Amino acid sequence: MPTAKPAPPRTCVATVSLSGSLTEKLTAAARAGFDGVEIFENDLLASPLDATEIRARCADLGLTIDLYQPMRDIEAVPADLFAANLRRARHKFELMNRLGTDTVLVCSSVSPHAVDDDALAAGQLARLADLAQEFGVRVAYEALAWGRHVSTYDHAWRIVETAGHPALGTCLDSFHILSRGSDPRGIEDIPGEKIFFLQLADAPPLAMDVLQWSRHYRCFPGQGGFDVAGLLRHVLRAGYTGPLSLEVFNDVVRQAEAGPTAVDAHRSLLVLQEAVGRVELPAPVVPTGIAFAELVTPDAEPVTAVLGALGFARTARHRGKPVDLWQRGEARILVNTAGAARRDGTQLAAIGLEFPDPAGAARRAEALLAPVLPRRRAPGDTPLDAVAAPDGTELFFCATGHPELPDWRTDFEDLPVTGETIGPDRSPAAAPGDTSAAVPGPLRVDHLALSQPWHQFDEAVLFHRGVLGLDARESVDLADPYGLLRSRAVSDPAGRVRIALSVGPGPADDTAHAQHIALATADVVAAARRFRAAGGRLLAIPANYYDDLAARYGLPDDECRTYRDLGILYDRDGRGELRHCYTLTVGRVFFELVQRDGDHPGYGAPDAPVRLAAQHGARHLGG
């Protein structure tokens, strides 16, 4: 007989994980779909609402208060201090009764007055639990990773076990456990009913003081480097049935708007619950290609001049809107001059992704809280599923050329095409290659590079992993002359969909950052020459770079001269070679021509400082 599937655990977020006033935090948590909250004491102290009003506000919002936290420096202290601590605790238990919450977090002491005496700690925690019981409250004792005498979860549990009090249990926190490198398997030795609470946080792999790491760099599960799902499996196997609660201290999150953060947080819990089999989401549908990239522009001339020189032809026009399809091989660019989109200069506003099951992919995106966009923009448009990514880019779920599915191409009317720039592959599903020219031209999109809003970089990575099923690579630093950028690439396993997510050095100036479309070619030298012959302008790279290239790799002089002439950057690693060059910029957008040989997996990070400096010095093409 099959056992009934356990209900999904309740989801919860600590108020400290969200910015703003307590009211803003609670509202954001409820809107994002959390079941409950942990009230962080400082948020209560700073709120003009009293405990009863906070309780009522939570009830109105459909939120439970699952934890009050933290109480500090309680245990293993001399008797007079402990008496004062009990008085303090009584105040807090009364407060908790007014709040309507029954569990309090007690952190292991960091006080210089605490002594290293587990029996004393257990005895005093039992007395605290006696008092708590009078108020109908439970005490969840947690080992801080930097606790003075108690800093590991198993040690905290031994003390709880010794105390043997029904109102005393332990609280587990994934950061405190994993940051110290403790083995989480021992969690299964704790009876589930004695795990009173579970706090979850991830963190990037940083070798630093654990207190500073915890206070400034925690992030939501799936955004860092910890195996939070692995830890959660142990906790669930131990029999824990309480809520999954996120507690994140993060300098960026503190500055971000609470609303998007709460959505990001809840999405991370959904992905985590899916990973441990406690929630069923529509299965991931990994994209298999880039159907199109859509540029919006107030003035199509500069960008279509670049497209023309790249060998793109205008092959179709939208039936109802001023949107043109430019195409070469499998690379398709939509150029949109519609009024609503014209305000901010030329930018990449939408991406069409190919899916074997677009509707399934859209269902997953919606289940993972991606904002759903209207399926039809205008009467007569094909009903395409679309969502907004965290940076506002519209993602369309496509299956180009599949007549049984809604096809975005049917909204477009073919135009007569002249010249040799477009081959027989007007419908790419029917055409394997581009035979249109003696020189192989760009055939497909190698990758897209999208700069993210400063507050949404971690969210963007999780979104692309969780919603689209892409894999994320490590974050790399790129030195721009005016600040350090970070970049993190996501891609499908086959490398057919690659997106380089980047973020600038500070919260200002998001819209100033560039976006680009990299086009794969089998011969970047030929492609660059052809682009230039057609009137295109390539980004000039300083001669000094080529002198160094010769010294570094011992490339032949004439090869270096060619690269220098065309502004081609060169990188080599154990797996292959990367040659690439850039067009000048139109609005926020530029194009890259990329030739990968062998199996070079990179995006040109070693060359990025030179390229970024050259871009600061180069003129833009308007638009």
Next chain:
Amino acid sequence: MPTAKPAPPRTCVATVSLSGSLTEKLTAAARAGFDGVEIFENDLLASPLDATEIRARCADLGLTIDLYQPMRDIEAVPADLFAANLRRARHKFELMNRLGTDTVLVCSSVSPHAVDDDALAAGQLARLADLAQEFGVRVAYEALAWGRHVSTYDHAWRIVETAGHPALGTCLDSFHILSRGSDPRGIEDIPGEKIFFLQLADAPPLAMDVLQWSRHYRCFPGQGGFDVAGLLRHVLRAGYTGPLSLEVFNDVVRQAEAGPTAVDAHRSLLVLQEAVGRVELPAPVVPTGIAFAELVTPDAEPVTAVLGALGFARTARHRGKPVDLWQRGEARILVNTAGAARRDGTQLAAIGLEFPDPAGAARRAEALLAPVLPRRRAPGDTPLDAVAAPDGTELFFCATGHPELPDWRTDFEDLPVTGETIGPDRSPAAAPGDTSAAVPGPLRVDHLALSQPWHQFDEAVLFHRGVLGLDARESVDLADPYGLLRSRAVSDPAGRVRIALSVGPGPADDTAHAQHIALATADVVAAARRFRAAGGRLLAIPANYYDDLAARYGLPDDECRTYRDLGILYDRDGRGELRHCYTLTVGRVFFELVQRDGDHPGYGAPDAPVRLAAQHGARHLGG
């Protein structure tokens, strides 16, 4: 016979320490007064100027090129790799000849191909030095703190000593030495002429991976926690006569303008050279009090209403400008409604500081590169020395009531004062106390709090230490609901001049941050009541804070009720008690009333989150 004082060492800065293009970096270095630069290879690669043009640009600017850096992963490798490394080095030596620089930095290898073999390292470095000698170049070998086999300066020196080559010496870097906790006394065992170069950087005390610490958090000497002066003394005693060169990798500096950074950097070297007796600057003159704070405002009404309720009286008016002096006891506030100052709402624009020798203090400020402001603003004005602080605040060098010195008060004409708010102390030098009212009112400025531009926080700390001779306390984090603030207080040893420098969480929005003037009172309860009775509005603090206060400190109920009624915050430590409350904000400015008992040294950091949250919720008074 007295020995001749050695000439001050030459000053130098690495181009990586400044933002922008190479041209911007060189220009900034020259304008700030550096003698020379280190050319960081990536800056050269990214520059459109070739080596000869860079050499000419430096010559035009009066800069020498003292170092080319770095060459990496040269030594202790298999023969074929070393042969390739020599080919690479030959390219670089040719380049250095064109640049006109004769010293190259070679960092200890981090290559996986390097072997742990000092003899091999020494032999290969000697062969590199042979090649260098052909080009008239010297090789300075430096231990990176994270070098694969060589990570300490004494180890690098042993290898150099073993090689025994005239064109091979060592390069010392204060960060690499002090970050590893190496004892710098051993530097004196190295012959001075074998120390080919000296790089200087400070860093804040962070327990983290040394590579990340170095790449992101280095700062200029005097801004961090290392004893850079102590290290420099050992280097000079060893007989080093080369330049003192700053090499700082810092995420904030990368985003800051190169011009101010270069000034900050050069100032730090001047202070460092003074500390080791290698440069003579006008001696520090520590301020002994705050003569005045000047508010500029487009509308005097809201702020003078607050001043009136605080017991200030308008006691004098400037003879030539719309500037009023408001006074109570020793606290003096100028209210300036002049047109040029009216654009940005009410703000604290200038501070008068009392000095025993104002002219000496001004000479020091000028010697330390503080921008000097015109001595007379208008014909007839007293010629007062003044400079601009890094945040643009004007600092006036005052000696109030000293007839033998220029006195700012003589520009002001006394006004008839009525009522009981001003005592017989119109001339504060003549009056020890304020006997004007039954209730003791505010008598003097306890401290000023000035939020700094995000890019200039470290500079501001060094400015106040170096230029004004103030001591800096540790930086503390303050949790605002919308991001983490940092605050660092500077003060004279007697606590008569205290300035709390703070900085917001990101580069945006500098002008939105508040400034405040804290007024010391012997009885904050009485002062707050009186302020309110006079129509003043105090910042309300949530009731929850007072419930917690009772639980934390066991304060009597009626005391808590009083504090709650008035919005008084309470803090206690081993040294004393702090009670303080705040007015509502006018423009960017608010006032604080502070009562210190015992010897409480703080500024209310534990209460700051509650206060900041309350300020976000409170209305402003216009202005």
